[in-house]
Amino acid sequence: MNPIPTTYAGLDVSLDDTHICIVDEHGALLSETRVPTDPEAVHNALKGAPGQLKRIGLEASSLSLWLQSELSAAGHPAIIIEARHAHATMQAQRNKTDRNDARALAQIMRTGWFRAVHAKRPESRRLRMLLANRRLLKRKLIDMENHIRGTLRPLGLLVGQVSRGRFEVRVRELICDAPADITAFLETLLVVRGRLLDGYGELHRLVLAIVRTDPLCRRFMTVPGVGPIAALSFRAAIDDPHRFRRTRDVAAYLGLTPRRWQSGSIDRTGSISKHGDREVRTALCEAAAGLLLRTRKWTAIRAWGLRLAKRTSMLNAITAVARKYAVILLKMWRDSAAYRPGLGAKVTEKMRLPGPQTA
Known part of the structure; x- marks a missing residue:
C-alpha cells in the first residue's frame, strides 16, 4: 500500500478570485485551479486536493486574515506569511501573474523559508x-x-x-x-x-x-507620557505578549530599531527600519514627543531622554523613548508588572494583580 504523499499549497488571494497551486514534497506541480475568493469555495477546492496537505500559505493582505481564520476553523493548516518574504521570492520570477504567485507561495511552503504572521484575535x-x-x-x-x-x-x-x-x-x-x-x-x-x-x-x-474600562490600558497609562491612544494602540497591535521571546524584540517588530547593511568590510547602521505597524509606532512616538517637549514634571524616562537629546538630537531622543516605551509596556503586560517611576531603565517590578487580566 502506497503512503499518502505530503503536499503543500499556495493561495494567491485577490478581491474576486483566488489562485490555488499544490506541489508535492519534491516541488513537482500536482494541480492548479482558480476559485472565487470565498472560504467555502476554497475549502471545497482544498478538500479534493491530491495527497495530505501539510501547509497552506497565504500572503499577508486585507483578505488573507479573514480567509485564514475560516480555513483554520475548517481544519486546514493555513498560514499567513510576511508580504516582504513572499515578494522577495516572487521577484525571481520572469513574469508577474497570479498563477505564478500561487506557485511561488506553494514552493515557499514546501521549503519552509518563511516567517509566519501572528493572526490576531x-x-x-x-x-x-x-x-x-x-x-x-x-x-x-x-x-x-x-x-x-x-x-x-x-x-x-x-x-x-x-x-x-x-x-x-x-x-x-x-x-x-x-x-x-x-x-x-x-x-x-x-x-x-x-x-x-x-x-x-x-x-x-x-x-x-x-x-x-480596560485594566490593562489603565495600567499602561501609569507610565509617564503614555495616554489612552498609545495604550490602546499597543494593546491592539501586540495582541499576545508571550509571542516575543525577549522583551526587546518588540522594538524590532514595531520598526523602532536601526537598519543594518553589512557586506565584507562594510558595516553600516542606518535609521530605524519603520517595518511593522505604523499606527502604533506613530502613537508611541507622539507620546514620547509629548513627554520630552511639553511635559515639565521630572521623571526618570524624561530625564534619560533629555540627556540623550543633548548628546545627539531631539528626534533621536524621541525615537529612543518610543522604543523604551515599547519594551516597558510589553514587560508590564507579560510579567503582570507595575510601573516604578524612579528606577530609570528598570521601571517595572512583578506584582500580584487582583482578578483576571485582560489580554
Whole structure:
C-alpha cells in the first residue's frame, strides 16, 4: 500500500478570485485551479486536493486574515506569511501573474523559508479598526482645516493660531465681508468640517470609554507620557505578549530599531527600519514627543531622554523613548508588572494583580 504523499499549497488571494497551486514534497506541480475568493469555495477546492496537505500559505493582505481564520476553523493548516518574504521570492520570477504567485507561495511552503504572521484575535482586530477610523477622520479634519486656511490666505485673511473649538467662529468672522460666491463655498466647507469634527469626536469618545474600562490600558497609562491612544494602540497591535521571546524584540517588530547593511568590510547602521505597524509606532512616538517637549514634571524616562537629546538630537531622543516605551509596556503586560517611576531603565517590578487580566 502506497503512503499518502505530503503536499503543500499556495493561495494567491485577490478581491474576486483566488489562485490555488499544490506541489508535492519534491516541488513537482500536482494541480492548479482558480476559485472565487470565498472560504467555502476554497475549502471545497482544498478538500479534493491530491495527497495530505501539510501547509497552506497565504500572503499577508486585507483578505488573507479573514480567509485564514475560516480555513483554520475548517481544519486546514493555513498560514499567513510576511508580504516582504513572499515578494522577495516572487521577484525571481520572469513574469508577474497570479498563477505564478500561487506557485511561488506553494514552493515557499514546501521549503519552509518563511516567517509566519501572528493572526490576531477578533477583539484586537476590532480595536485596530476603531483606531484606524479615528485616525482617518483626524487626518481628514486637519486636511480640511488646512484647505480652508489656504483658501483664505490669497484674500489676505489669516486664521492664525486658534483652538479647534473656535476655528469655525474665526473663519466666519473673516468672511463676513467677503464676496457672496466665496462665502457660499466656504460655508459648504465649514459644514463638511463640522461633520468631520462630530464624527471624530464620537470615535474619540468611544476609544476613551474602552480605555476607561480596560485594566490593562489603565495600567499602561501609569507610565509617564503614555495616554489612552498609545495604550490602546499597543494593546491592539501586540495582541499576545508571550509571542516575543525577549522583551526587546518588540522594538524590532514595531520598526523602532536601526537598519543594518553589512557586506565584507562594510558595516553600516542606518535609521530605524519603520517595518511593522505604523499606527502604533506613530502613537508611541507622539507620546514620547509629548513627554520630552511639553511635559515639565521630572521623571526618570524624561530625564534619560533629555540627556540623550543633548548628546545627539531631539528626534533621536524621541525615537529612543518610543522604543523604551515599547519594551516597558510589553514587560508590564507579560510579567503582570507595575510601573516604578524612579528606577530609570528598570521601571517595572512583578506584582500580584487582583482578578483576571485582560489580554
